[in-house]
Amino acid sequence: AQSVTQPDIHITVSEGASLELRCNYSYGATPYLFWYVQSPGQGLQLLLKYFSGDTLVQGIKGFEAEFKRSQSSFNLRKPSVHWSDAAEYFCAGVFGNEKLTFGTGTRLTIIP
């Protein structure tokens, strides 16, 4: 069955350091892929999406993600994190005509 996996439950990064959040998917073709961010007690905000074409996609808040078909991955990156980036991050995918499937999320903590 199609699935989205976020292997890291919790990541801690120093302010100003680079960030990479991992996302893997299981699917025989290329899915639509998304990254969402959720602040505590709030809804989800779309950071970026990949449908096709250029495998490096730019999003809001200085985030980018790279689609790698050979690794079935769609990792989220940011060159320098800010304290305001502390939140929960969800990777999600649409596989064919199926429903949007979410990963279990990665909680990001920023230390000064």
Place this chain on the structure above:
Amino acid sequence: DGGITQSPKYLFRKEGQNVTLSCEQNLNHDAMYWYRQDPGQGLRLIYYSQIVNDFQKGDIAEGYSVSREKKESFPLTVTSAQKNPTAFYLCASSIGTGWVGLFFGSGTQLSVL
């Protein structure tokens, strides 16, 4: 400004009580969705509606009911049959029906008294 409004922000349910969570959108979106979020888990789909007067069960529909009488509104009722209702509930909408570009409300936290 366009957006999705969920109310109330916090809701408490007594044993045997049905409660209704409100979701209204003024984005003119066709599709609307209800998700349940529990700590440490991803979002699980409860119900979705791609057109007025029609809706489909998601992965965890038992103990919940919905209606879609207007394009702007998609209320969720948590019935007494839902034995573990404590969770954060998120409503979303999208311009089309292809599960892309979901726009989320700010959520309702439901707790049991």
